[in-house]
Amino acid sequence: MKQKDKIHDQYLEASIFRKRAMIAALFCAALFSIIVSRLLFLQWSSHDYYSTRSENNRIQIQAVPPNRGLIYSRSGVVMAENVPNYRLEITPEQVANVPATITALKQYLDIDPKDINQFQQRLSGARSFQSIPFIFDLSFDEVAKLSAIKHRFPGVNITASSVRRYPFGSLASHAIGYVGRINDADLLERDKANYSGTDLIGKTGVERYHEDTLHGSVGFKHVEVNAQGRIIKTLNTTPPIAGRNLFLTIDIELQRAAETALQSYSGSIILIQPSTGDILAMVSKPGFDLNLFPKGISQKEFERLNQNTDHPLFNRAVSGLYPPGSTIKPIIALTGLESGLQTPKGQIFCPGFYLLPNDDRRYRDWKRTGHGLVRLDDAIIESCDILFYDLSLRLGIDRISPMLKRFGLGQVTGIDNTAEARGTLPSREWKKKMRGKPWYPGETLITGIGQGYMTMTPVQLANMAATLANRGIRYQPKLLYATQEGGNLLELSQAVPIEAVRIKPDQMDYVIDAMKNTTQHVKGTAYRAFQSARYPVAGKTGTAQVFGIAQGEEYDSENLRRKLRDHALFIGFAPVKQPEVAIAVIAEHGESGGSVAAPIARKVLDAYFTSYLHKQ
Amino acid sequence: MLKPSSKPAAPLFFKIANLLRLDYPLAIALVLLFGWGTVVLYSAAGESFNAIIRHLIHFGIAFFAMIVFANIPPALLQKWSPYFFAVGLLGLFTVLLIGDTGKGAQRWLDLGFIRFQPSEIMKIAVPMAVAWSINRHPLPPTLFQIMATAGLIIAPAFLIAQQPDLGTALLVASSGFFVIFLAGIRFRYLFSLLLIVLIALPLLWYNMHAYQKQRVLTFLNPESDPLGSGYHIIQSTISIGSGGIYGKGWLNGSQSQLQFLPERTTDFIFAVMGEEFGLLGACSLLLLYSFIIFRSLYITADAQETYARLLAGSLSLTFFIYVFVNIGMVTGLLPVVGVPLPLVSYGGTSMVTLMVSFGMIMSAQAHRRLLSG
Incomplete structure (x- = not known):
């Protein structure tokens, strides 16, 4: 055995090898066929899946964001436009020494150390081939200076993006509204994809209400990128569709005249075309510079606006709630005539106060000495409260409330602006629901002169005046005059009629005649304001109490702080026969409708009747 | 006697091949494989001529090394085997003590004039040593001989695993194992061995480095970490799968050209082939490899010396394992192990080692007449 161990049997060893090599070869073939089946799986049966993943x-x-539509006035003056906003960007990959470049740029630009800090933060998180913003909002001078020396700074680029600019600053600020940086809340109700390249979105006013029209549709660019995300080439492009231009119903000159007419009062003026619902001027004062917002308002600036006790950011025209005061007397008068509880000729003696049975409270007239014997039309002309106390009591809240509703008071008008308030239309049910208390007759009395629970927005009052001008036909007030796609023809927006207030013509004529005499009769509350006006005006003044005066207390405006003074109101339309324009004026703490609000309205109407809009 | 032919170039080539003791079918297949690989490499390297020239130089050196080794008689190799192994083992010890670190592992030894990996030597030294050891007794080996020889496999494999380079350790170990297998290890020992390996697997898991464990976990579920450890395998399967039957065309593979595919000139070059030349390209490569492996086994079986047979057979199978491990990894069949695709991946050291082994395979066959005569 041992001897045999030492001898190699060549034939045996060769045959062992052949057998084993054969097994090994089969083993190799088996493993290779596993690979081939894996390749068949990847490249044949799963090819589509992997192709998609590779693509x-x-x-x-x-x-590719669309250009935002421009906003024009009625006559085509640009009120909101897109202007290039230049910024300086640096592509680190193309710059040999970034800090040295920044130092060199300092010779040409005033660079805020804060900008450098923020740039360094952006730099650390970015890829080297990306262009990183360094200085935002370069001035034209800086752009010119940099363009001249740019060739010395490879990798430093000036890029232009589009930003909103409002050429008139604060004029019609609340009507136009502003755009600002998009936040998550803005996109909740919108198609995120359509905003994927957009920075700015309408935040208030028309800019927000007509956002969908102004924005347009986003375009797309398919680009080929490598693993680092660098763009190799553009494959195809779907161009964006620019937003439509808007033409507002507002006329710049009338808007300016109205803003001037309101002087330093806080408040609102609305000038409206009764035949269409077009708002020719919409003032809410104080206003603010719209240009503060598109580039991002600073915290300090925002707090200054927000903490101002006059609330400049608040849109009084559609959100401000005011007691309408005597301006609703024409509606109460119509309620009386329609119900038959008040005849056109029926008289009442006005002693300057009114007493309810079983109530020792004195309901006072604005005129302490009283108006003497007054008819319904006298009560409108002179704004006698006593007749309206008596009439309201006889009518009851259940007749008054539905009529106010028919004129759109205490209901949203549907104006194309943001944050429209509803106001309060008091009724028996309303009080039960909101206050859980029954309605008291005394509350009917003060409702009849537009006080108490009742609150209205200026746009509701203006539309009430327009409805009176139309003798019952009511339109939805609107700020959109027309839209325009690119340079195409204007597409005019249609007037939207709302169910008409059906009033007998003689009753309507009676009330309108009384409103005319308010401005034309020597006893009329607006007589002085409209003396020698070259157009006939039907109007009604109002002086609304900001707070109730306790029984027996003297009303001494001298001693009241400005904030506690009455609001001055005026509503009206002109010319009386073929009304072209209706107006509502509210001067906060203006104290007197006749001597403050009516003269303001006169100035605005004068401007209208000298403008191109007046039909000769 | 050869008749004068109309094409004298071919017979001349054969004459030269015979003179150089080359097996010309094998040599032609190797050149074809290298050429095919160079076409792919040109695309993978971003159309860089410099890379191609360096690649050609590597192949030139490697081809020369093959000729040299084809002319060394197996008897001489057999005599050198223990010393060669000893030098390699010394190198492995040295590298653990003072080796250069590259990519987080100590693999390189810098001798001043040359920088090399001792583990690369072991790919040849281990089968040589095992064949030498087995061949001291008649075949088939007894259990005692196998146990005695096992140390020649385990010691270098353990040292290489310490670098850490588990992939090479396993390849070196398997090249030693192939010798024992081809020597005719009894199947009952073979199955017992497999059983021991299976039992030892959990032990191996506990001794693995964190990154090695991660590789295995990633292999089992690459999508769990698509941008981290799973990135390689995901991108490589996407490359291959998106190639389809015919491929996206040369220089047109978006995965490789846009650099989504990592290590596309080295370990993952097969994915470039799969993407740009499709299933047909990938299979053509597999066919070339199959031919090379079967031809190697075939000519080895003709060798007359047991030592030469065992060594050359083991080297042929090791070559197969390289191909299988690489393609298996790139296609997602096996975990990611840093093994290049033989003769196609860019890189000089492994190419020289491989061509030396083919030189040895050719020598085993070429020297039989000398021995018999």
Whole structure:
């Protein structure tokens, strides 16, 4: 055995090897066929899946934002436009020494150390081939200076993006509204994809209400990128569709005249075309510079606006709630005539106060000495409260409330602006629901002169005046005059009629005649304001108490702080026969409708009747 | 006697091949494989001529090394085997003590004039040593001989695993194992061995480095970490799968050209082939490899010396394992192990080692007449 161990049997060893090599070869073939079946799986049966994944790797979709539509006035004056906003960007990959470049740029620009800090933060998180913003909002001078020396700074670029600019600053600020940086809340109700390349979105006013029209549709660019995300080439482009231009119903000159007419009062003026619902001027004062917002308002600036006790950011025209005061007397008069509880000729003696049975409270007239014997039309002309106390009591809240509703008071008008308030239309049910208390007759009395629970917005009052001008036909007030796609023809927006207030013509004529005499009769509350006006005006003044005066207390405006003074109101329309324009004026703490609000309205109407809009 | 032919170039080539003791079918297949690989490499390297020239130089050196080793008689190799192994083992010890670190592992030894990996030597030294050891007794080996020889496999494999380079350790170990297998290890020992390996697997898991464990976990579920450890395998399967039957065309593979595919000139070059030349390209490569492996086994079986047979057979199978491990990894069948695709991946050291082994395979066959005569 041992001897045999030492001898190699060549034939045996060769045959062992052949057998084993054969097994090994079969083993290799088996493993290779596993690989081939794996390749068949990957490249044949799963080819579509992997193709898609490869394309997804390779192709990125980039959004191309549309240009925002411009906003024009009725006559085509630009009120909101897009202007280039220049910024300086640095591509680190193309710059040999970034700090040295920044130092060199300091010779040409005033660079805020804060900008450098923020740039360094952006730099650390970015890829080297990306262009990183360094200085935002370069002035034209700086752009010119940099353009001249740019060739010395490779990798430093000036890029232009689009930003909103409002050429008139604060004029019609609340009507136009502003755009600001998009936040998550803005996109909740919108198509996120359509905003993928957009920075700014309408935040208030028409800018927000007509956002969908102004924005347009996003375009897309398919680009091929490599694994680092660098764009290799653009494959195809779907161009964006620019937003439509808006033409507002507002006339710049009338708007300016109205803003001037309101002087330093806080308040609102609305000038409206009764035949269409077009708002020719919409003032809410104080206003603010719209240009503060598109580039991002500073915290300090925002707090200054927000903490101002006059609330400049508050849109009084559609959100401000005021007691309408005597301006609703024409509606109460119509309620009386329609119900038959008040005849056109029926008289009442006005001693300057009114007493309810079983109530020792004196309901006072604004004129302490009283108006003497007054008819319904006298009560409108002179704004006698006593007749309206008596009439309201006889009518009851259940007749008054539905009529106010028919004129749109205490209901949203549907104006194309943001944050429209509803106001309060008091009724028996309203009080039960909101206050859980029954309605008291005394409350009917003060409702009849537009006080108490009742609150209205200026736009509701203006539309009430327009409805009176139309003798019952009511339109939805609107700020949109027309839209325009690119340079195409204007597409005019249609007037939207709302169910008409059906009033007998003789009753309507009676009330309108009384309103005319308010401005034309020597006893009329607006007589002085409209003396020698070259157009006939039907109007009604109002002086609304900001707070109730306790029984027996003297009303001494001298001693009241400004904030406690009455609001001055005026509503009206002109010319009386073929009304072209209706107006509502509210001067906060103006104290007197006749001597403050009516003269303001006169100035605005004068401006209208000298403008091109007046039909000769 | 050869008749004068109309094409004298071919017979001349064969004459030269015979003179150089080359097996010309094998040599032609190797050149074809290298050429095919160079076409792919040109695309993978971003159309860089410099890379191609360096690649050609590597192949030139490697081809020369093959000729040299084809002319060394197996008897001489057999004599050198223990010393060669000893030098390699010394190198492994040295590298653990003072080795250069590259990519987080100590693998390189810098001798001043040359920088090399001792583990690369072991790919040849281990089968040589095992064949030498087994061949001291008649075949088939007894259990005692196998146990005695096992140390020649375990010691270098353990040292290489310490670098840490588990992939190479396993490849070196398997090249030693192939010798024992081809020597005719009894199947009952073989199955017992497999059983021991299976039992030892959990032990191996506990001794693995964190990154090695991660590789295995990633292999089991690459999508769990698509941008981290799973990135390689995901991108490589996407490359291959998106190639389809015919491929995206040369220089047109978006995965490789846009650099989504990592290590596309080295370990993952097969994915470039799969993407740009599709299933047909990948299979053509597999066919070339199959031919090379079967031809190697075939000519080895003709060798007359047991030592030469065992060594050359083991080297042929090791070559197969390289191909299988690489393609298996790139296609997602096996975990990511840093093994290049033989003769196609860019890189000089492994190419020289591989061509030396083919030189040895050719020598085993070429020297039989000398021995018999």
